[in-house]
Amino acid sequence: MAFQLLLNLAIAFVWMLLMRDMTVSGFLVGFLIGLLLMTLMRRFFPTPFYPRKVWACLKLLGLLLKELVVSSFAVIRQILKPKLALTPGVFAYETELKSGWELTLLCGLMNLTPGTLLLEVSEDEKTLYVHAMDIEEAHGVEQHIRNTFEKAIMEVTRS
Numbered sequence: 795m796a797f798q799l800l801l802n803l804a805i806a807f808v809w810m811l812l813m814r815d816m817t818v819s820g821f822l823v824g825f826l827i828g829l830l831l832m833t834l835m836r837r838f839f840p841t842p843f844y845p846r847k848v849w850a851c852l853k854l855l856g857l858l859l860k861e862l863v864v865s866s867f868a869v870i871r872q873i874l875k876p877k878l879a880l881t882p883g884v885f886a887y888e889t890e891l892k893s894g895w896e897l898t899l900l901c902g903l904m905n906l907t908p909g910t911l912l913l914e915v916s917e918d919e920k921t922l923y924v925h926a927m928d929i930e931e932a933h934g935v936e937q938h939i940r941n942t943f944e945k946a947i948m949e950v951t952r953s
Contacts, residue, residue, distance in 0.1 A: 798844040802828040847950065854946040861907045861942065869908040869927065883929030884913060887922045887936055890944060894919070896951050903943050910935060 802825060809824025810816055829845070836843045872880060891897050897919060901912045909927040916922075926932050 798832060798839060798841070802832055802844075804828075805831065850946070850949040854950050857942055857946050858903060858906065861903075865907045865909050872927065880928045881930055882925065882927055883932070884923055884925050885929060885932040885936070887924050887939065888920060889922055890940075891947065893951065896947050897922075899947050899951075900939075900943055903947075904939065910939075 805828030806821050806824035809827055810820045813820055813824075815823075832839075833843070872878065889897070889900065891900055897915065901915070901922070904910050904912050904922075904924065911925040912922055913925050914923040924935075926935055
């Protein structure tokens, strides 16, 4: 992926030099031409075409922003209630992620969203112990993490 991106940037700079157009628009035109050339020749690259990974990263960032807003409003809604009807607790979450990078990313995303907090990772790195704001919704939280964060992380880190 990094090689493809660097090649695309090199094509863009060569285009700028050949056209003697040292502007942002000249760079963008060169970048798009490089992207078109690389699209036509993508079967010659041993790794998957890099715009897919870039798109997956942008989707993960969008998911994080959406989850931050939604969970923040959920926490605010609970705070503003006259009587708290929460049962905080800890649950064990079995993850399908394998590498340390994937686990670190998942833990960071879970800690950034209000309502959940990672407490510990098991020795085999398969079980995460998570503190939830409302333990009665733990099964729903598990499914939500699996269907959103884990899925998006696997899309970014795996080919």
